[in-house]
Amino acid sequence: MHPLFKRADGLTEQVIGAATGIHRDKGPGLMQCVYEWCLQRGLELRKLHDELQRNVGITYKGFTCEEPLRFDLLVDGCLLVEIKSVESVLPIHKAQIMTFMKLLEVPVGLLINFNSPKVTDGVCRLILPGSIL
Numbered sequence: 001m002h003p004l005f006k007r008a009d010g011l012t013e014q015v016i017g018a019a020t021g022i023h024r025d026k027g028p029g030l031m032q033c034v035y036e037w038c039l040q041r042g043l044e045l046r047k048l049h050d051e052l053q054r055n056v057g058i059t060y061k062g063f064t065c066e067e068p069l070r071f072d073l074l075v076d077g078c079l080l081v082e083i084k085s086v087e088s089v090l091p092i093h094k095a096q097i098m099t100f101m102k103l104l105e106v107p108v109g110l111l112i113n114f115n116s117p118k119v120t121d122g123v124c125r126l127i128l129p130g131s132i133l
Helices: 005-026 032-045 091-104
Strands: 050-060 063-075 079-084 108-113 123-127
Touching: 005 032, 005 079, 005 108, 005 123, 032 050, 032 063, 032 079, 050 091, 063 091, 079 091, 091 108, 091 123
Parallel strands: 079 108
Antiparallel strands: 050 063, 063 079, 108 123
C-alpha cells in the first residue's frame, strides 16, 4: 500500500464536502478559476494545506530535467484535485490527472466537474495503480 493512501483517502470526503458547499452557493456554469479559488478558500477554512505547482524530475531515455508541473490543487501533499467546468469529462481529462499523479507519486486524485446539476455527479475518484493491495 502507498504510504500516503490512507491520508489521501480520508481527505477525499473533506474536499468533496467543500466542493458541494461551493456548488450549492455558486451553482454550475462559472469559469474553472472561480471554483478553484473558492475551493482553495474552503480548504483553508478546513486548515488543509494546498499547492498549485511543484517542480518534478522528468526522465526520458537516460536524460533528466526538473520542470515545474502546474496542477489545480495538491492537498496535504497526497491528494491531487483537478477542477473542471465543462459539459462532459473526457477521457483525456482522466488521463491527464493520472499522469500528474504518477509524476508526483500521489496515490489518489479527484476530478471535479462543477458544471453538473449536482456536483457529486461530476466527481471522479482515481487511484494510482499499485497504491492499494
